[in-house]
Amino acid sequence: MPPRIDLNSLPAFSDIPGGPLKSLNKPELFSVARELGIGLPLDPRTITVETLRGQVTQGIGKLPNDVRFHKFIVHRAQTTGGAALRNSADKDKEDVGAKDVQPTGAHRKLLEQRVKSDPAGQLKHLKAPADADKHKGKARQSLGSPDMSRLNDNLIATTP
Numbered sequence: 001m002p003p004r005i006d007l008n009s010l011p012a013f014s015d016i017p018g019g020p021l022k023s024l025n026k027p028e029l030f031s032v033a034r035e036l037g038i039g040l041p042l043d044p045r046t047i048t049v050e051t052l053r054g055q056v057t058q059g060i061g062k063l064p065n066d067v068r069f070h071k072f073i074v075h076r077a078q079t080t081g082g083a084a085l086r087n088s089a090d091k092d093k094e095d096v097g098a099k100d101v102q103p104t105g106a107h108r109k110l111l112e113q114r115v116k117s118d119p120a121g122q123l124k125h126l127k128a129p130a131d132a133d134k135h136k137g138k139a140r141q142s143l144g145s146p147d148m149s150r151l152n153d154n155l156i157a158t159t160p
Helices: 026-036 049-062 067-072 088-097 105-112 133-142 148-158
Strands: none
Touching (some): 026 049
């Protein structure tokens, strides 16, 4: 049985789309491996895609500055335009230099009334009212569910 991948008819390296290596199929990985100079087996069936992908990943890792392989490295480039990049030290300097800003809206009202926005925790257990037993059935009926005790009585009465 002939090998499914012909090493002489591999796709050209320039024709392989960029992206993560896990998206490449076996012939494309063979082409990238050949470009990296990795030794390839004579029979392509003797190597798995996972093994080949691992070898290609290691080979690209050894050549991080080679521009030809940048299309396979997934990274986010630094922005050259737009907002300036700031770190926490820059933000602290800005906070020190900023003038005091008065609160507005609901926050100002709460401060004027001296109301705490986070009340103290309650440590008591909630208790049901004394007449809770009286209201048990009413809650079930108000939700639209039938009273099961009456249904059971009707079933027993109609059973021969």
